[in-house]
Amino acid sequence: MGEKIRLTAKEKSELLIEGVVTVILLLLLNFAIVVMINQMIASSPQWQEAIFTIKSTLAFGPEHSWHLWSWENLFIGMMGVADAIVVYWRLIRRYHQMQMRHVISELHYIADGHLDHRIHLAVNSDLQRVVDSINALVESTVESMNEERRIEASKDELITNVSHDIRTPLTSIIGYLGLIEDKQYHSEDDVQKYVHTAYLKSKQMKVLVEDLFEYTKARQTTTKMNAQRFDMAAMLDQLAASFELEAEKRHIEFIVDSDPKPLMMEADTDKLGRVFNNLIVNALKYGKGAQHIYLNSEKIGNEVVVHVSNDGAEIPNDSLSQLFDRFYRVEESRSQETGGSGLGLAIAQSFVTLHGGYIYAESSPKLTSFVIHLPLRIGEQLAHNGKQGLTTNTSAATPAGEAH
Incomplete structure (x- = not known):
């Protein structure tokens, strides 16, 4: 459940002014309508006769002097209800505008870098759907940013590990070939030993590079599957x-x-x-x-x-x-x-x-x-996935080359 919006003093004043102005305008409108209807009745005998007939049928009490109905009473009742509805509608509309301002203020706060903040305000149903969408969008954005950071950290880790694993055999290769280059050997057997060691280390590097290539290819979602x-x-x-x-x-x-x-x-x-x-x-x-x-x-x-x-x-x-x-x-x-x-x-x-x-x-x-x-x-x-279609082959597959 969201937190109820706390109106500022300025906003409360706005609501009060809105209500007072609306009431004044409605009173002026009601007065104008009453004057207009009085003039119509005064200038029309048919209207006077109709109103008198209705009054007679609804009269009661001593000498039928009490009347339940008069056009003044009916008008005042109807206009009172209408006025109340109008005042309520205008105040609610202004309050919803204030809710929107608070939501926008919260949104600006999030946009300023406070991505861990969420909007938890009790607002009208239409605006609540907007707030829920904003919160979901922020959640998705934060998750995407975290995933991006994880990917970057993963790439950095991958580069570090690959560099370390390649550097070790590469150092040996350079070292043994350097001994041969500087003629720091005592016999042909030493040369053969150094060359053989460098060869084995080169094969180790080749295995790592091939596995790294295979791993990056396997991680790609666009890798084609030949089923x-x-x-x-x-x-x-x-x-x-x-x-x-x-x-x-x-x-x-x-x-x-x-x-x-x-x-x-x-x-x-x-x-x-x-x-x-x-x-x-x-x-x-x-x-x-x-x-x-x-x-x-x-x-x-x-x-x-x-x-x-x-x-x-x-x-x-x-x-x-x-x-x-x-x-x-x-x-x-x-x-x-x-x-x-x-x-x-x-x-x-x-x-x-x-x-x-x-x-x-x-x-x-x-x-x-x-x-x-x-x-x-x-x-x-x-x-x-939009990948390569199936081909049919009922024979057993030949295993791939030996992995390391």
Whole structure:
């Protein structure tokens, strides 16, 4: 409920003057009308006879000397009601104008930079709709400004993190190449060692740049989606086969299960392939002590739910909510050893979101799972977003290249 407007002394005087002036004008008007009617009656015998007849029919009391009606009484009654209505209407109109002035004053206060202020005044219904619209507009503006600040801060953070991650290998590359340039080596073996180290650091930079490009592309709402009809069960089988050699080196076994089988759905298979690649690479690199990686998919209503799980080390609870933040690392030293860019899960989340789905992680001492919910069909969503139309392909998609 809004706060009642407090009128100033000047405004109260305005209302008083408005009422007095209105009453005076109405009295003058009433007097003019009475004079005019008296003249009409005095100059017209027919009017006098009509009024006398009505008086006789409404007379009562001793010798019928009391009369309920006379044109004077009727006129005074009617004009009194009309005058009261006019006075009330003029005062209310002036009061509404004062309400408008107070609202405008509040609006100027907000426009001066007090964006945390809102208009809470008890005003008439028409003006209340305007006030509600103003408050909603200010709320929207403030939210947009805050979102802009968050985006700017996010960009600054991104630049800082990228600069830091690029500077580290770049410093090593320059350092080792500088040793070769200054001939600060003792043998050809030293030269080979320096060149090899610089090469590895260059590959690390290349991975970061590619992941950064993929991440920025995935974050764009205008990214086109090429949706195809495919078998999710077959796709998971192909993914397990493509990582089989890497898994054997780490003594890890893939276990794939789908219900139903085949599980037909529509999605951008290239982007989903990148999502699953990132999750499997993470499981291989960071699933310390894992013996199995489980790829499970099932149809639930109009959704396909996919679990990418491993039975390795548990992820701490306080890290679960931050896993999808870009450049976040549960263990900094471990990420340095594995050479990850810290963007893999952020890319996966962005691609899942583009499909109209969502992803989250859950972890226990027995199992760590990344759970993906995807719509069975994204054709309507693509049409709504004005994106590329569907193409039909009943074969399983080929997984994208290995992610880092």
